[in-house]
Amino acid sequence: xxxxxxxxxxxxxxxxxxxxxxxxxxxxxxxxxxxxxxxxxxxxxxxxxxxxxxxxxxxxxxxxxxxxxxxxxxxxxxxxxxxxxxxxxxxxxxxxxxxxxxxxxxxxxxxxxxxxxxxxxxxxxxxxxxxxxxxxxxxxxxxxxxxxxxxxxxxxxxxxxxxxxxxxxxxxxxxxxxxxxxxxxxxxxxxxxxxxxxxxxxxxxxxxxxxxxxxxxxxxxxxxxxxxxxxxxxxxxxxxxxxxxxxxxxxxxxxxxxxxxxxxxxxxxxxxxxxxxxxxxxxxxxxxxxxxxxxxxxxxxxxxxxxxxx
Amino acid sequence: xxxxxxxxxxxxxxxxxxxxxxxxxxxxxxxxxxxxxxxxxxxxxxxxxxxxxxxxxxxxxxxxxxxxxxxxxxxxxxxxxxxxxxxxxxxxxxxxxxxxxxxxxxxxxxxxxxxxxxxxxxxxxxxxxxxxxxxxxxxxxxxxxxxxxxxxxxxxxxxxxxxxxxxxxxxxxxxxxxxxxxxxxxxxxxxxxxxxxxxxxxxxxxxxxxxxxxxxxxxxxxxxxxxxxxxxxxxxxxxxxxxxxxxxxxxxxxxxxxxxxxxxxxxxxxxxxxxxxxxxxxxxxxxxxxxxxxxxxxxxxxxxxxxxxxxxxxxxxxxxxxxxxxxxxxxxxxxxxxxxxxxxxxxxxxxxxxxxxxxxxxxxxxxxxxxxxxxxxxxxxxxxxxxxxxxxxxxxxxxxxxxxxxxxxxxxxxxxxxxxxxxxxxx
Numbered sequence: 001x002x003x004x005x006x007x008x009x010x011x012x013x014x015x016x017x018x019x020x021x022x023x024x025x026x027x028x029x030x031x032x033x034x035x036x037x038x039x040x041x042x043x044x045x046x047x048x049x050x051x052x053x054x055x056x057x058x059x060x061x062x063x064x065x066x067x068x069x070x071x072x073x074x075x076x077x078x079x080x081x082x083x084x085x086x087x088x089x090x091x092x093x094x095x096x097x098x099x100x101x102x103x104x105x106x107x108x109x110x111x112x113x114x115x116x117x118x119x120x121x122x123x124x125x126x127x128x129x130x131x132x133x134x135x136x137x138x139x140x141x142x143x144x145x146x147x148x149x150x151x152x153x154x155x156x157x158x159x160x161x162x163x164x165x166x167x168x169x170x171x172x173x174x175x176x177x178x179x180x181x182x183x184x185x186x187x188x189x190x191x192x193x194x195x196x197x198x199x200x201x202x203x204x205x206x207x208x209x210x211x212x213x214x215x216x217x218x219x220x221x222x223x224x225x226x227x228x229x230x231x232x233x234x235x236x237x238x239x240x241x242x243x244x245x246x247x248x249x250x251x252x253x254x255x256x257x258x259x260x261x262x263x264x265x266x267x268x269x270x271x272x273x274x275x276x277x278x279x280x281x282x283x284x285x286x287x288x289x290x291x292x293x294x295x296x297x298x299x300x301x302x303x304x305x306x307x308x309x310x
Numbered sequence: 311x312x313x314x315x316x317x318x319x320x321x322x323x324x325x326x327x328x329x330x331x332x333x334x335x336x337x338x339x340x341x342x343x344x345x346x347x348x349x350x351x352x353x354x355x356x357x358x359x360x361x362x363x364x365x366x367x368x369x370x371x372x373x374x375x376x377x378x379x380x381x382x383x384x385x386x387x388x389x390x391x392x393x394x395x396x397x398x399x400x401x402x403x404x405x406x407x408x409x410x411x412x413x414x415x416x417x418x419x420x421x422x423x424x425x426x427x428x429x430x431x432x433x434x435x436x437x438x439x440x441x442x443x444x445x446x447x448x449x450x451x452x453x454x455x456x457x458x459x460x461x462x463x464x465x466x467x468x469x470x471x472x473x474x475x476x477x478x479x480x481x482x483x484x485x486x487x488x489x490x491x492x493x494x495x496x497x498x499x500x501x502x503x504x505x506x507x508x509x510x511x512x513x514x515x516x517x518x519x520x521x522x523x524x525x526x527x528x529x530x531x532x533x534x535x536x537x538x539x540x541x542x543x544x545x546x547x548x549x550x551x552x553x554x555x556x557x558x559x560x561x562x563x564x565x566x567x568x569x570x571x572x573x574x575x576x577x578x579x580x581x582x583x584x585x586x587x588x589x590x591x592x593x594x595x596x597x598x599x600x601x602x603x604x605x606x607x608x609x610x611x612x613x614x615x616x617x618x619x620x621x622x623x624x625x626x627x628x629x630x631x632x633x634x635x636x637x638x639x640x641x642x643x644x645x646x647x648x649x650x651x652x653x654x655x656x657x658x659x660x661x662x663x664x665x666x667x668x669x670x671x672x673x674x675x676x677x678x679x680x681x682x683x684x685x686x687x688x689x690x691x692x693x694x695x696x697x698x699x700x701x702x703x704x705x706x707x708x709x710x711x712x713x714x715x716x717x718x719x720x721x722x723x724x725x726x727x728x729x730x731x732x733x734x735x736x737x
Contacts, residue, residue: 086408147456159466166463167462168430253456255459263428271618
């Protein structure tokens, strides 16, 4: 128990360092990228007006001072006011989170439910026509640009077949096409990794032993193979989950989905520093949290990981 | 035009107009709103729009008198554009600016219901609107930034109307049995603005060659599928003092070559800066024009920049050569377009000529429209020699509509839904 507490404290410390680094990098990079004031004012606003707005936003102060103010505020949970929306930035970012979760979770579920059986099946029936077809599709899923896939889906499933709405957020029918589009990449990579992980394990001695013992093929796969192939599959699945939840700029743009990815990119274009900070912060927290859960799952699945930890 | 008198604008407001929350609309709301635009404490973004105003009086609830420092012929037009929107004094003071932004109240044909950022803005018809209830119960705006899903949404009948119908989709929307396109000539121009301070663009002959080398009819026909016209100068068709007798800008590559020879042009590079998507077809037009310029011996370099870089360069006036701009005629008058942008201290102040400046200044403060017309005529002549803008096209602003929607778009890109321009013809 003592070991686990120390482990948790250590991870928490690393989490804080990571969040601090991410925030600092974003702070510097976005300020290097340009000035929000010309984007806020009419194009013919005079210089004095620019200076006044810059002063109001605190952008005329030295970068070090701005940074100190920023860190001080964040420590108190204040991410500043959105320059564009004129509302608390974190509030703006969080208001986009439900839509992002909805899409990310749906995409993830579709990806896992489809990819996992396909990957296992392809490995077991290696080099069969079905394996080739599945891996061919996975290759397309992994390499087709998201905007192309999204627009293709709209033209085929929405405009031609009239099965789903073209864009926007509403009931479940609005969710299908964007989730499929967003999930395609994750689906493809999970299927491929699953396939190769299963193949890898099938070459192992203990599988041959199991077969020699006369264990049925189904049990060989379900019990001996999958348990041992789980680690790489879990890793890629977790990483994909983090990516899906972090917001998906292209999918959200193609389907007019009001999610955080689109907010982030628009805020970058608007030079809305506080909102960019807030969205990156949320994404970082999600990613770190998922990694933490993954670590815990590794421990549960693999005694060696538990031993290494303590 | 120096006279020792004040200049007044008296406005009578319509009787019986009410705010959406039921309060009566009065001239003290108008006085409060206009004064608020330049009140430093209110921190508005339109503080520099109504600068000619000296003071405002509201002698009775239906009358507003505006005293100006100088004659301002375009004050009514300025009040109708940004800065002139009236806010309810009582409600705003009661709830404060943040709550007002979250739940605005107006007097118009639709009232605010809800706004979910990046998802939808819901408005409902104001039954008591003084201009009559509009022909719909609700108006919902949805942002659909990508072209393909936007066009698909109208083709499929999911929406009643879409904005920004690209010219290459015009035919498709018209061929579809249930939809049609509607357009209005844009209140403004698409131009390549020029930094005339750098070599060789400081030489008017070079800029004349650049203009003469552009085959505008090919651009209108091929890139815009005919959805636009060739301009005849710096004043947009539809504006005050537009001179319909002038011929369209000429295409004459032979003459362009002569001008370059005369100018002693030595193949200096000329940059075309483009932030793709800033205006419709800007990237394609850049490439087409670069090819046309090469044909007459110019040395164009197309440079792609990002939106915010463009905004920064615009503010710093640091464009390297030619750059795309879509000057909007905010007042439907040259004052709100070429003089606003190209005048001294304006955002596109890269070229000065005292004679031109004197005319622009005089026209701004004259109440004599005949005098103003003459001034803009002369300014146009000078403009054609110096080309601070290489004017390219006046495009259509196109919309895709269901056939049952009767809608006449406003040329200045504002989406207006009122009884006079919007009807539903549902059976």
